[in-house]
Amino acid sequence: MTNPWTDIKNTDLVIVMGGNAAEAHPCGFKWVTEAKAHRGAKLIVVDPRFTRTASVSDYYAPIRPGSDITFLMAMINWMIQNDKVQWEYVKNFTNAPFIVKDEFGWSDGLFSGYDPEKRDYDKSSWDYVIGDDGFAAVDMTLQHPRCVWNLLKEHVSRYTPELVEQVCGTPKDRFLHIAEMIGACSAPDKTMTSMYALGWTQHSKGAQNIRGMAMLQLVLGNIGVRGGGMNALRGHSNIQGLTDIGLMSNLIPGYLNIPTEKEADWATYMSSREFKPLRPGQTSYWQNYPKFMVSFMKAMWGDAATVENDWAYHYLPKLDVPTYDILRMFELMKAGKITNYFCQGFNPLLAFPNRAKLTEALSKLKLLVIMDPLETETARFWENHGEYNEVDPAAIQTEVIQLPTTCFAEDDGSLVNSGRWLQWHWAAGTPPGQSKRDTWIMSQIFQRVRKLYQDEGGIFPDPILNLTWDYADPEEPTAEELAKEMNGRALKDVYDLKDTAKLLTPAGKQLLNFSQYRDDGSTMGGCWIFSGCWNEDGNMMARRDNADPDDSGMFPNWTYAWPLNRRVLYNRASADMQGKPWDPSRKLMEWDGEKWAGYDVPDIAPTSKPGEVGPFIMNQEGTSRLFTRGMMRDGPFPTHMEPFESPIANPFNPEMRGNPVARVFVDDAEQFATSEEFPLVATSYRLTEHFHYWTKNNRINAALQPEFFVEISKELAAEKGITKGGMVRVWSKRGSIKARALVTGRIKPLQCGDKLVHVVGIPLHWGFVGAARKGFGPNSLTPFVGDANVETPEFKAFLVNIEPATGEAVS
Ligand SMILES: Nc1nc2c(c(=O)[nH]1)N[C@H]1C(S)=C(S)[C@@H](COP(=O)(O)OP(=O)(O)OC[C@H]3O[C@@H](n4cnc5c(=O)[nH]c(N)nc54)[C@H](O)[C@@H]3O)O[C@H]1N2
Ligand SMILES: Nc1nc2c(c(=O)[nH]1)N[C@H]1C(S)=C(S)[C@@H](COP(=O)(O)OP(=O)(O)OC[C@H]3O[C@@H](n4cnc5c(=O)[nH]c(N)nc54)[C@H](O)[C@@H]3O)O[C@H]1N2
């Protein structure tokens, strides 16, 4: 989230599109209720189903799964056509004035540079015109035909309310009503907040859905302000922390990244990461990358990382492909190229797409180690459950070892919530039975692997032998020790960079925050963005002062928000070019004549005068981006793409299937169905009464939602002869499930042009372990395909068929 949960109360308009916050984030959703009470805010919901969030909304519109880009581009078009643009913001705080190369273009649903053989783009034309001075050319009057604003205008002109009706199935009058409501928020003193989750991410073009809304928010001037923002409602309680500390195959903590094979040495690696500003006088904060990276290397390898050996750069693995995401890992298991799998806190057999393929992949393993407090379906993948893709347990040779772990309630530590707050928590129970903390198990594994290297040598023992392991009890680091390590500490005395005689932090002490990180080896720090969370003032994450000056919603002394306890990202954009708040009644930051002051920690230098430095210091432009250069693999603007399985052809290119640069494996080309065979659109979702696959172990939750069901419209039930509460079989090209039919008025067929589209809703909480009745959720059916940028599987739009059935959910 750009803004904290508590800031939602400051908004005038909430749009929940691509999520179901009342159901999946019921605690955070109270801030929407606050906004309604506090400011008379309105709530819009756009969802294929009339959800629990929709039931408390002011206005609802249905949408066909996987068609949101069309809706959002049409919304931007409407804003431009109706002059609902926050002009001062757009001109100064976005890249609207930047001039783009002549070679850039779009036709037939594709941008310039597409190579069908590689299924990838050559992105060189997606760039600005760079002048002789090394800076990007701009036209502040926005008259230049090749400036980003005019290219955007042309791009979105194709998306009309009529196209929305045809592609999305959203009635035109509903779209226009929502446009009027949103358009009001282009006024400098009106804000809208966007709350989204998986309804947008779980598509083969998920990242572009989100960009679509981010661009709309920029056009309205709603980023960096109170009550605005792009608010990703994260899933598991610490999933924000997962990405923050780099638990992705291509990341290092703090959104630094793992080198690629092409980056053989430190200098080559750094050359593409120390981003120079693209406009005069801009900050471009990533120029500090070497400080963050060197401090990370010192945290990892201490004295073994030296300036002479490029900070032990050769210890880091180098990627031969862009990522080893989960889809790729299963692909490699299936091909017999991965034989051992440590599965920690993950139940892929229920959580990942195409159960038949996953079962086949797991069957090829020699060793599967499960670290989990519960028994999971994945640990028992070899059992013969379900009515399709039967497996023969006797033929599976995989050895499965289960290591029982504790869960969060039995550990101390911090959780990072969606609003980037690092909140410390204390163990509330003692670990039952033989369970051990994850940290203990991992320490044991590390110590034993290190011992093997010590005793037997190996091809490359140095990174393991030299890993820093200076914990008081080497058998298990404490949460406190790990948190302090992530904050960082001075290895030598740290001095001010300008006033070089001024000692900031003496050797051995915790660093104040990442402003004290250095690239000369004098500091160490495991995760720069977290730095400040545990300095010499103590554990800032354990702070529990709930004072909220001026009712601003910032709660500055409650826990610690990264970065630097900043509550709203890009908060300089909350004030105009003179530094006056756009809305004085919702002041966040203000220029007081000498410095930036207000209710938050400014995200530009506190004394930098208005007009000098742009609010988006993480970008080379100093501005936000309506057009991205090389950042997105599938286009600098979002363009409509159908899901891989769709009842409708892409109107811009009827031959195109899905996202032309999405993650698809060659083996899987045959997995996709057509709408002739499978005419119904399925989507999957969660219920408040369950948390994924854990709560089915709990009798109370199991009793609240005891049995697997699928949700269909009355019209579809009548057409297929399905009765309310009767059994149905739902099948796709990849598998088949049985469930009880929930026949409801909450799902309605959508009229998309001349095609009537039926939607089948499939909740995901059932399996074959636990107290609830057996059932197989959506992932017996879903396709093995992922988003082009972040490889999230396409769980939210695929094709199925349905018929009445007999028997039980699992026969
Ligand atoms: N009680 C409970 N709470 C949870 C969880 C849980 O299991 N139980 N899980 C947590 C986790 S890990 C996560 S990631 C979050 C997920 O939170 P959400 O994303 O809010 O949850 P979902 O129910 O998966 O999907 C949200 C909605 O997206 C809609 N949708 C599907 N396709 C589309 C589309 O193409 N466009 C649009 N506009 N909408 C679409 C669905 O109909 C559904 O109502 O919830 C978290 N909270
Ligand atoms: N079709 C479809 N599929 C989906 C989704 C969808 O919307 N539709 N949503 C996707 C999403 S967003 C998510 S997040 C996944 C969820 O999928 P998973 O993350 O696989 O499911 P969970 O059941 O939440 O958690 C996995 C395991 O973590 C264990 N666990 C809990 N605490 C600890 C701990 O402290 N240590 C260890 N070692 N283990 C612990 C739990 O007991 C549980 O067995 O499902 C994904 N799959």
Ligand SMILES: [Mo]
């Ligand atoms: Mo999630």
